[in-house]
């Protein structure tokens with residue numbers, strides 16, 4: 738595959754076309770996104786996100802702590818970090834998709850936390866934000882959708898303060914014999930069918946499943962995080978490798 742080509746799910750596409758295809762997927766699913774997350778993962782995404790928040794570890798004291806949650810969509814991670822932290826905890830949810838952010842803004846208003854969270858429409862590959870301005874950078878189920886992952890990692894490094902932590906939660910590679918076959922069947926059959934019934938369209942969910950299979954294996958992704966400059970990089974597979982939590986520090 739040439740330098741100017743990539744994959745949209747299993748389809749090879751020109752690199753510059755991928756983002757628009759991804760944007761169509763999330764514009765289509767935005768209103769049903771949170772419900773589908775619960776249905777597709779049987780609620781497990783909540784436990785995975787709790788583990789991410791534990792790694793972010795926002796201070797309980799009213800000390801200022803500013804999180805940037807990239808590909809933050811409907812705000813789930815930001816809300817959890819704000820709830821876990823003290824009065825000084827703030828979050829900026831950054832996403833390229835206006836429809837996902839609109840749902841996030843409504844949810845923030847419903848939860849009464851709109852003074853602690855800001856929503857920003859921007860591309861993870863080129864954040865319109867100052868160098869060294871955040872204490873933590875999170876990206877959950879987002880990085881595999883970004884066409885140029887190296888650029889997003891370089892931006893994560895740039896906007897983090899010294900001592901800041903990068904934490905990424907992403908679907909990974911199931912490596913438990915037996916579970917892998919079951920997971921394969923579930924992903925390629927049940928998830929698109931659920932999409933058709935609940936959200937009225939199977940195609941976006943087929944993309945989501947295919948994009949998971951194309952994402953680099955955990956060790957390879959850890960090496961990419963290191964190449965971006967992060968130190969003390971760790972990877973923790975969870976639920977038999979269905980997801981992995983990667984972390985690194987800007988030191």
Ligand SMILES: C[S@@+](CC[C@H](N)C(=O)[O-])C[C@H]1O[C@@H](n2cnc3c(N)ncnc32)[C@H](O)[C@@H]1O
Nearest residue numbers: 763808809810832833834837860861877878882
């Ligand atoms: C699967 S959702 C994850 C939402 C949220 N982080 C969560 O865990 O529920 C992926 C999000 O990535 C966003 N996204 C895709 N490409 C992006 C990019 N280049 N920059 C910023 N966000 C992007 C999509 O718009 C979508 O909201």
